[in-house]
Amino acid sequence: MPLAPAAQYxxxxxxxxxxxxxxxxxxxxxxxxxxxxxxxxxxxxxxxIVKAVPDIGYLHSGFEKLGEDLDYNQYxxxxxxxxxxxxxxxxxAWHHSVEKLMGLELTPRCKxxxxxxxxxxxxxxxxxxxxxxxxxLGGITAFLYAFNMREKIYNxxxxxxxxxFHPSYTRVGGLMFDVDDGWVSLIxxxxxxxxxxxxxxxxxxxxxxxxxxxxxxxxGVLTKEEAINRSASGPVARASGVVRDVRKEEPYLxxxxxxxxxxxxxGGDCASRYLVRxxxxxxxxxxxxxxxxxxxxxxxxxxxxxxxxxxxxxxxxRSIEGLIQHFELFMWNRRWxxxxxxxxxxxxxxxGELGFYLVSDGDGKAYRAKTRPPSFIHFSLFPHLxxxxxxxxxxxxxxxxxxxxAELDR
Amino acid sequence: MTAWQTKLTETFGDACKxxxxxxxIRCDVRTERFLEVMKNLRAQGFDLxxxxxxxxxxxxxxxxxxxxxxxSLVNTESGERAYIKVRLNDxxxxxxxxxxxxxxxxxxxxxxxxxFGIVFEGHPDLRxxxxxxxxxxxxxxxxxxxxxxxxxxxxxxxxxxxG
Amino acid sequence: MAAKFPDFLVTKLDWVANLxxxxxxxxxxxxxxxxxxxxxxxxxxxxxxxxxxxxxMRFSPRQCDLMIVAGRVVMKMVPVMQRIWQQMPEPxxxxxxxxxxxxxxxxxxYAVVQGxxxxxxxxxxxxxxxxxxxxxxxxxIDLQEKVxxxxxxxxxxxxxxxxxxxxxxxxRQIAPEDTMMVPGDFTTATRLRD
Ligand code: SF4
Numbered sequence: 001m002p003l004a005p006a007a008q009y010x011x012x013x014x015x016x017x018x019x020x021x022x023x024x025x026x027x028x029x030x031x032x033x034x035x036x037x038x039x040x041x042x043x044x045x046x047x048x049i050v051k052a053v054p055d056i057g058y059l060h061s062g063f064e065k066l067g068e069d070l071d072y073n074q075y076x077x078x079x080x081x082x083x084x085x086x087x088x089x090x091x092x093a094w095h096h097s098v099e100k101l102m103g104l105e106l107t108p109r110c111k112x113x114x115x116x117x118x119x120x121x122x123x124x125x126x127x128x129x130x131x132x133x134x135x136x137l138g139g140i141t142a143f144l145y146a147f148n149m150r151e152k153i154y155n156x157x158x159x160x161x162x163x164x165f166h167p168s169y170t171r172v173g174g175l176m177f178d179v180d181d182g183w184v185s186l187i188x189x190x191x192x193x194x195x196x197x198x199x200x201x202x203x204x205x206x207x208x209x210x211x212x213x214x215x216x217x218x219x220g221v222l223t224k225e226e227a228i229n230r231s232a233s234g235p236v237a238r239a240s241g242v243v244r245d246v247r248k249e250e251p252y253l254x255x256x257x258x259x260x261x262x263x264x265x266x267g268g269d270c271a272s273r274y275l276v277r278x279x280x281x282x283x284x285x286x287x288x289x290x291x292x293x294x295x296x297x298x299x300x301x302x303x304x305x306x307x308x309x310x311x312x313x314x315x316x317x318r319s320i321e322g323l324i325q326h327f328e329l330f331m332w333n334r335r336w337x338x339x340x341x342x343x344x345x346x347x348x349x350x351x352g353e354l355g356f357y358l359v360s361d362g363d364g365k366a367y368r369a370k371t372r373p374p375s376f377i378h379f380s381l382f383p384h385l386x387x388x389x390x391x392x393x394x395x396x397x398x399x400x401x402x403x404x405x406a407e408l409d410r
Numbered sequence: 411m412t413a414w415q416t417k418l419t420e421t422f423g424d425a426c427k428x429x430x431x432x433x434x435i436r437c438d439v440r441t442e443r444f445l446e447v448m449k450n451l452r453a454q455g456f457d458l459x460x461x462x463x464x465x466x467x468x469x470x471x472x473x474x475x476x477x478x479x480x481x482s483l484v485n486t487e488s489g490e491r492a493y494i495k496v497r498l499n500d501x502x503x504x505x506x507x508x509x510x511x512x513x514x515x516x517x518x519x520x521x522x523x524x525x526f527g528i529v530f531e532g533h534p535d536l537r538x539x540x541x542x543x544x545x546x547x548x549x550x551x552x553x554x555x556x557x558x559x560x561x562x563x564x565x566x567x568x569x570x571x572x573g
Numbered sequence: 574m575a576a577k578f579p580d581f582l583v584t585k586l587d588w589v590a591n592l593x594x595x596x597x598x599x600x601x602x603x604x605x606x607x608x609x610x611x612x613x614x615x616x617x618x619x620x621x622x623x624x625x626x627x628x629x630m631r632f633s634p635r636q637c638d639l640m641i642v643a644g645r646v647v648m649k650m651v652p653v654m655q656r657i658w659q660q661m662p663e664p665x666x667x668x669x670x671x672x673x674x675x676x677x678x679x680x681x682x683y684a685v686v687q688g689x690x691x692x693x694x695x696x697x698x699x700x701x702x703x704x705x706x707x708x709x710x711x712x713x714i715d716l717q718e719k720v721x722x723x724x725x726x727x728x729x730x731x732x733x734x735x736x737x738x739x740x741x742x743x744x745r746q747i748a749p750e751d752t753m754m755v756p757g758d759f760t761t762a763t764r765l766r767d
Contacts (some may be wrong), residue, residue, distance in 0.1 A: 029653055030603060031632065037605045038649060057540035058650045059605055062556075062682030064525075065549060069556050076681060100432055128610075147617040154614075164573055165611060166702050181546040228457050228486055231514025242486065247641035249489045250433075340471060341431045344482055344493065345460075357463045357480060359472055372482070380517040406606050470728035541684075542649050549683050558683025563691060565651045568658060570734035 010283055022050060027394065029058045035132060038379070038396070047390045052383040056409055059238035059272035063410040067369030071309065072098045072172050075369065076387045082165040082371065083407040086125035086159070088117045089349040091142040091170040092226030094254060097345030097356035098366075102338045104173050108254075109294040109344055113179060114170065115254040116187065116291050117160070118286040120349075123195065124153040125402075126235075126277040126284075127202075129168060133274065133399030134206055137215050142205045149198040152190055159183050172307040174335065186293060191289045193298070199281060220385040220397040223268055230384065231377045234352025239276045240268035255379030257294075270400035280350075335364025344372075352377055375407040414492060436480075437494040445498050445506045448481070452511050456483040456492055459508070462518035463528040468552035475568050477503050477528055481497060506542060507533035525550035583726065592687035594638070595717040598627040600647040601655060606644030608671035608703040615706040625713050634660040641709075641718070642695075645673035647684045651692055651735065658693045662729045666720070668712050669695045672702040690739040 028039035037058035043051040063082060067075050072095075079094045080087040092114055099106065105166035106114075131146030154164040159168035160179050170177050206212050222232065227240040237244060245262040247255045265272030270314045301309040310329055315322030327333045346355035352374030359368040378401045384395050411419075411428075418426045426447065427438040439447050442519045452538065462483040465471035475497035496505050501520065503539050507516050507530035519530040520539040527548040530536060545561065599735030604612050622628050631637045634657045646654055648737050658667070669689055673697045677687035689695065696719060699712045722732050 007502075029650065030657060036609070058653070059645070059647060060540040060644055061647055061680045061685045065556055065682055081607055081679070084610055087607075096667070103432065144618050147614065151619045152615070165607065166706070226513075229513050231459050231512065231518075233458075233460075244486055244489075247707065256520070271479065339431075342436070342465075342480070343432050343434050344491075346460075353460065355461070355482075357461065357482070359465055359470075367470060368463075368465050370461070370465075371462040375683065376517060376521075377514060380514070413578070439753060508629060545648075556682060562648050562686055565655075565692055567737055567739070568655050568693050569737065571732050572659075 052386050060409040061406040070225050072363045077168045083404045085128045086121035086350050087166050088121040093347040093354040097171045100345040101343045101358050109298045110300045111254040112295045119287045122284045122350040124150045124346050126281050131364040136395035136399045142202050145201045160341050219393050221269045221272045233274045239265040239273040241266050273400040314365050373407045374402045455485045458484040459512035459514050464522040466552045506527040506531050586726045591721045591728040595720040596626045598639040599637045600639045600641050604643040608643035612643045615709045616694040620706040638665045640672045646686045647655045649666040666696045668697045688717045713721045
């Protein structure tokens with residue numbers, strides 16, 4: 001007996017006799033296609049999804065409560081763990097907001113270094129997203145190519161900060177320590193030789209891959225109006241034709257001096273989200289190659305006189321001013337004295353706009369540190385995108401939205 | 411004063427109080443007029459609701475009200491940002507939901523409810539989102555301890571021989 | 574469990590079984606957070622966990638014998654984790670990967686469980702936040718060693734582990750008359766502070 005199309009039934013199909021043939025499928029919280037811990041309760045009509053109810057919070061670990069307990073430098077180790085496939089972007093977003101609250105202007109060298117690492121992180125984020133999306137749709141080779149490149153980026157981060165995964169590299173008003181020439185040449189080789197090759201490999205594997213295109217084209221379409229109304233940002237919004245990029249609109253760090261384009265799509269489906277990500281990687285590489293040749297010399301931290309940055313080890317041990325300042329910043333009843341006010345600072349993270357709304361009561365720790373997490377908002381789009389599609393499209397849509405559970409739940 | 415500020419002042423008089431810090435323009439709105447203000451802003455082109463932030467002002471210096479809810483708006487045409495704030499108080503902090511204007515507020519309001527217990531009147535599906543359903547406290551309130559009240563270890567243990 | 578074997582036969586059978594089990598551990602990646610990405614890195618080409626016979630990641634608990642808990646486990650996730658553990662067939666082992674899974678790590682908050690060993694038995698702990706892939710490989714090697722050393726064909730060694738193996742709960746050891754409830758959460762903190 002042919003089944004009536006799902007669209008004829010109201011969305012909230014409950015247990016009335018008419019809908020008895022609809023069945024419920026539990027998807028997650030531990031499922032390979034979710035990559036992380038999220039759960040979907042799908043109501044199915046045959047293969048078609050009538051209704052999807054996401055259930056999240058399987059990784060809610062109290063980040064924001066910790067933000068009220070740790071000081072402005074300590075909390076950077078926690079924000080690292082938020083979007084864990086591009087940790088450095090979270091650090092930059094966090095300290096961007098903190099510096100905005102305190103009214104600090106960074107040194108040019110620090111700005112350039114932060115720009116470079118933010119773009120490297122963007123590349124690594126998009127690589128994993130594209131690779132994992134391909135993996136879910138059956139293409140394991142693209143995933144392996146992408147992961148190989150991520151290892152190269154890990155090496156760069158490890159050289160710079162000592163930790164390959166969660167560098168915790170930024171500090172209020174500066175960086176943990178300076179970079180060296182070896183780091184610069186690592187980046188040069190990465191941008192000139194290694195990355196373009198991997199990018200072409202992945203693009204060749206996927207761009208004209210019949211299976212990949214068939215499973216992503218026209219799937220999960222988000223129109224421009226919906227994208228704005230439902231608060232989407234970043235690549236997801238840009239793939240729907242919303243021309244909005246915080247890097248261009250409110251240039252922070254060194255983006256003002258660098259030449260790059262905002263990649264937009266028009267389709268709003270999974271394929272165009274994939275293409276936007278691929279395009280953004282190229283733009284990031286362009287930004288890095290400009291920035292890496294022009295890193296200004298000079299200090300990485302703002303002036304010691306401001307009494308806001310942690311002095312380096314040699315001045316802590318060898319000079320009385322350094323010692324006093326170190327003491328001032330690390331005694332838990334001293335630390336920073338930001339203005340008693342609230343402010344929001346936004347950056348463009350790989351996933352979308354990542355900002356922190358900071359409330360300060362004049363103490364060394366934030367009174368409230370609210371994250372504006374792009375994954376959280378993008379996942380709330382999911383029920384809207386998946387309705388009416390087949391169950392096999394769930395991995396495609398999830399993969400194209402790039403949901404990171406730790407950022408989703410915080 | 412930007413155009414939208416002038417317009418709000420004209421329409422709502424002293425129901426809106428403005429404050430500027432760095433590049434953030436914050437507008438303190440009285441709860442009764444809140445929904446009208448939001449509709450007005452939407453009509454003026456603020457079409458993107460970026461974020462809903464709940465704040466508990468329990469230990470805040472010189473705070474008069476217990477809770478604040480801040481809505482971050484963006485005008486995608488001009489790139490302007492606006493921050494609209496309402497202040498609420500115990501025993502039942504409640505504010506009208508803006509779901510009718512921006513669909514994106516759905517989960518943000520649920521999160522704020524989950525963390526602070528602020529009720530958004532008119533929200534279609536106001537349930538807990540991050541914490542388990544049976545959880546009774548609101549963890550981001552300032553009177554809730556960082557390490558919880560022992561809920562996190564309130565589970566049975568599986569022994570190896572049970573396997 | 575299995576029928577009683579005569580002793581002289583059992584040692585040889587144990588040896589054969591352990592050889593098979595140790596060299597083909599099938600992991601169930603219970604990857605919740607950042608450590609899960611390092612777990613992926615361990616499985617991909619540079620570190621290649623296949624060299625140690627543990628590359629067959631299966632996402633169905635019924636096909637696995639090694640649960641790798643990679644990442645923090647929070648209140649909502651504990652029942653899920655226990656259920657997955659119970660669905661895995663015997664013999665099975667558990668690696669707790671990363672500081673969060675082993676002790677709560679940096680997340681000493683209301684939602685995060687301070688060590689999964691409070692709720693399920695753990696065989697190998699891997700320190701690090703996240704552990705480097707080499708460390709995870711080391712853990713797999715150590716686990717293989719443990720299987721070879723202690724494994725028996727009818728899995729007798731598990732039946733003996735009848736006691737709670739997690740960290741001692743501080744409040745459990747002190748008589749109620751002797752406890753003073755300090756502000757905070759005396760009963761559940763793993764570390765006493767302030
Ligand atoms: S141990 Fe560190 S890397 Fe691993 S899940 Fe915890 S925070 Fe993430």
